Amino acid sequence: MHRRPTALSLAIAALACLVAAQVHAQTAAATAELNRSNYITQIKASAAYALGATGKGVTVAVLDTGLNNKHGEFAASGRLLTGSNFSGSGAATDTMDRQGHGSHVAGLIGASRNSIGMMGVAFEASLLPMKVLNDKGAGNTGMSDAALRAIAGRADIANMSLGGSQPGDTSAMKYAIGKGLLIVAAAGNDGLANPGWPARFARETWANNQIIAVGAVDSRNVIASFSNRAGDTAAWFVVAPGVGLTSSYLGTGYASMSGTSMATPVVSGAAALIKSRWKTLRADQVANILFVTATDLGAPGIDAVYGRGLINVEKAMQPVGNVTTTSWNGRTIKVLDSKINPSPALGGIWTLAKNSGLKVIAFDDYQRDFQADLGANVTKPQALSLDQMLAEHSGRLQVTEQVLADGSRFTLALQMPEVQPAAAPLPFLGRNSQQKLAAFGYVSRAKDDGLEQAFGLGLANQYFGLTGTATGEALRGISALANPYLGLVPNAAYAGGSLPLAGGLRLKAGVLSSGLKPAWQGQFGLLADSGRAEAAVVELQRQFTHTALSLSWSGTQERGAYLGTQSAGGLALAGQARTQAISFAAGWQLAPGWALGAQAAFGRTPGYLSADSLITGLSAQRTQSWSLGLAGANRWVDGDRLTLSLSQPMRAVSGQLQMNVVSGLDEFGMQQRSQRIASLVPTGREQLLELSYGRPYKLASGQPLWLDAVLALRSQPGHQADAPSEAALMLRAQGRF
Template sequence: MKSRLIATAIAVAFPALSHGQVAELLAAPLNSYEQLYNRVQKQVGADLAQARGYTGKGAVVAILDTGFEGSHPELKTQFASTQMFDASTGKYVAITDGNGHGTHVAGIVAGSTGTGYSYGIAPDARVLPIKVFTSSTWTASSTALAAGLKNATANNSVSVISMSLGGSGPLGGTFETALRNTVNADKLVVVAAGNSAGTDPQWPARYAKESWAKGQIVAVGAVDANNQIASFSNRAGDTANWYLVAPGTSVLSSYRGGSYAYMSGTSMATPVVAGAAALLEAAWPQLKAGQVAAILFQTATDLGAPGVDAIYGRGLLNVDRAMQPVGTLSVPTSGTKTVSTSATVLRTSAASWSGLRAAAAAGQFRGVSVDAFNRDFAVDYGAGIRAPARDGMAALLATAGRPLWVNEQVARDGSRFLSAVEVERPHGSFAGEDEQRTLVATSALFKLAGGKELALAGGSLAGRYFGLAELDGTLANPYLGLTRSAAQLAFGLSRGAWQVKAGVLDGGLNAAMAGQHGPAERASGGRALVGELNYAVDDAAMVGAQLADVAEADGWLGASGSAGLGLSSARTRTLTAHGSYRLSDAVTLAAQYSIARTSDARGDALLAAARGVRSEAFALGLVGHGNFLVGDRLSLTLSSPMRISRGTAKVEMPVDITAAGDPVFESRRVPLASTSRELKLALDYAMPLSATTSLSWVAALRDNADHVAGERDVQAGMVYRAAF
């Protein structure tokens, strides 16, 4: 059976044109006429998408219509073929249009910029002219439509097919077979809903509701400049889930004789949607036709009743939103892991901050992320690289205000025991049964026969057995601090002027110990094996060397990242030389220098590894007791925290998505060396006021803070402590 279709267009008077001034949006500048007369672009947000560089370059839209005027300035450079297929005769002919309807539609899809009074939704796309209407009656048979579909489907470059036409009933088996084949060939078909003001779309738009359409057919209705359904437009009806509306009243576009015309109809709304589909296809050629339609449906602006309704269907086409991410952005990785882009954060340490900061500023962490449709979007992962946390006055005061129970005992043989427990009374001072106690720190040193000793510690006192830390906490080896909240198990042996120490620091062990005394937060931390040899030169001087093998979990050199920018493990071997000299009974001069090599640093996302990393740290200090008052304590230190001197990180950066939908990675070597050196001068003086109270002053000056040249940090504060 043959059905006859009428091109659905309503001609509107062509008014005089005048100049106007609007900001230019495209790389090829719009002229003043285009800036003034193309409200459709703004109504659907196409101008915003074009301003971000989405212009449809590479996409081809087949338009089944009355033909095109080949010499029109809007279209003469936009054709995907030098000839036009005439479906009614089955022959290729010159590109012409004796009606003007097809020329108008083509200009809405892909009219070029800077050439006249209008321009297309996808001005850099190409259009393939397929004539399906006879020149004598301007009607089209279902047979001609089927032939036109076959021609478009056979063209591998075509991704979108636009049909601004419709009939009152189904179009017969020949056409339906051709349409099914088009769907199966992964083409998106955009069809006018019709101009009879009906409750349902006309055919072939109404085929969109069929299961075999696979969501690849989009029915398009028309709205006016106020986003109200046009009086002539067929409504969504039973095709609501596959129905969009777009501007379709008084739309300016190219016309016969090199002219321009305002026309109205769902014929005009349809190429607006087809142009938007071309933008998507050009930007992300890996998208399937069903995905393109789904994006247009999901990003549409809801109109009418909330949600999908029988008038507006999915709502108004929103090109700007369609070209933006849908759902949660994630990081493409070489494995099966899914990592959220927003959670891709690296909290650096002082050792790693300045090098990574410089690399991020140089664009080394720029790549792409993907949305729910596997579309790639440019992103700078360097924004997730955060500066290290600083030990400021607020943290010091907060620590000073903690209610602690401290118990210290010294045995006759020199063994020492110390514990600090934080007490919380959430329900008031007298609700003793509700007290929560958390072990903050503990230390036990057992003096054994034959110069042997056993040293146990947990919390902030772990590691104080080694090096200069027992002399003053500011002189502790910073590499041992990489174990984070570790527990200490160590042994010592003294023979004459020589002393040997060996032990382990373990984060998991500390969590278990703390859990015996109350709620404790289990941190994976790390583990360190420590060996130390000290030699007493005389009664006043001591020198020593320390070897440590530190294994970090979920971090490297103190930096801690999420899955996207994290390293799952790292191993650092360090050699430290230290020494002290007692200037007087009350004052000791001490110094230490550490060098280290970090290896086996591996990750499974953006950061793949850290290689050849060398680092160093030093400290020089004066420590005094009882200098001015009985029981006072003074420390003055000049130090440089851990600093990477050389090394690189291997970054596997996703930079593109192939037409097959697979991520493309670029392997980059990111330098990690610090760009400067921090020097920190710190003063800490504490004096007792009574048996239960004390007052202390602290001050610190950091030059090139966190090894960033020119960064300065000055802190000072006073702390009053009282025991109750």
């Protein structure tokens, strides 16, 4: 059934069309206004508008022929202040422009953004007209000096699109500069090598960097033929668009004019934008920001034609120099030096970073405040990669185990480097060997009293834990079954021993340390300086005919890391972390050549408080992990090996992070701080499934190879619930040629 439209629905539809048409017309008008104000695009002023900087709250005095206060760009703006007439003719408050120059200049500074005609660079700045030139455009330094004294303390910026060939008296300028006034002065239109006066005063020491000399360029950023050059005032000289600029004029009209007089108000407007965003800036700071952020033109660096170059508002609104913030105890922190690489155990930090929880207020060299997102300095969880899979599956390692004459076992892991190693080869490898010792382990034969000793480097997880039992030996190579808390001591050297107890139990104990000297690290290839850590472990094992059980306690102390998380600067965590953990593991020999293993571990790391970092503390962290592994050998051909594992990496199940950061400024520019507390429990649970198969193979030439394939599937990587699942496949053939 079809309903017939009612009169009301037709009226609503017509109104909607009318509104849409009006919006379109307004948008088109605004676009046309901006297009006629092409100097705004040329100096990239729209970047300031996007930050809310429009000139509001800043007063710009226009020392000129007056201002046409009847023009639509000014009349209804509410931004015209009562000025003064120093031109020598007319009433003291008669600032009406009857020549046109001053109105054109004022429009370029602050004409309204009203979708009509054109718009000023700082379209919400207050304008203070000071008539220092008569209706014929003539005047003298006495007139401008009187105006400078009058505006000192009333205006933030003085626009002086005027000048002469003689310097004149400087007392009024010195007085105004002493009162904190920024003076923007035209360089002159005589095509000379140096600016005219008063712009040329910018080079004087007493000017205190509070005078900006302005030259003109065309739409292609080429110096205008009429513009005076930077010359001996180059360090205080900038250029701006000054050829064919449209602006307000006499009556209700507009005019196109050229000259350094037109370029100067463009710079004054840019200065007003900066001042309106950061009202505590001094005049010399505003000028310096425009100087150091200008786009270089002409000869590289400060040159005698373009001086500093073309003003660039977009760059001027960005931080200059070091970007810093402060810790709770007042320590200065460089934002770019504040970094953190969370381990899976602290994946909640990445969640915090994604949700903009690490935004702070930071400051540049001019103490301007900016919002800095430290989340950009948080390392994203590593995706599955070939390098990672090679590392997990002994990319270029050759592992051999020898049983010595006395029954002791010696295990070697050798690395074949990409290039000949610089370190001298170990004696038992041979002088010409390209192999390099990566890890080793030694276990003595149990004596009559059942005692055994062990030591090694990089193979601690083959002695402690499930794979250190007779049943668990078949599960070696499944890295997921290793004790994750011993993994907090990377590439550890270890020493330990075991003794028998009643009831078939065996007690193991040992210590681990990653604090080897760099010389040893270089010799052992795979070892990297990743912070010093130590651990002590005590373990009870029980071996049955086809089953093994293991219960262990470990105490780990990290220096320079926190649960494997590396950090620095404002995001630095505690300098050391002590973790105690309990691990349960079991292994079963299901059938000849088949073994199954399971492991679960639970840890607790005490909290801490700190005043040197933006992260002022962590509560106690509770973590856990688990894994399952299946291994088969000699199933289809002699020497082949199949493994399957499913694991959850270490994950926080409780714990909070506390921050104390600068969150804003009050009306007086004083820093305001806030405290934030966030959970470190991540939103998801990563699970990693790995299937691998390897077998020996012999080429027709008799050359032996090892072929293997690894398939890895990972859900919720980094314990992030919204992270897409990952899959990776590695096919590899290894041989020695």
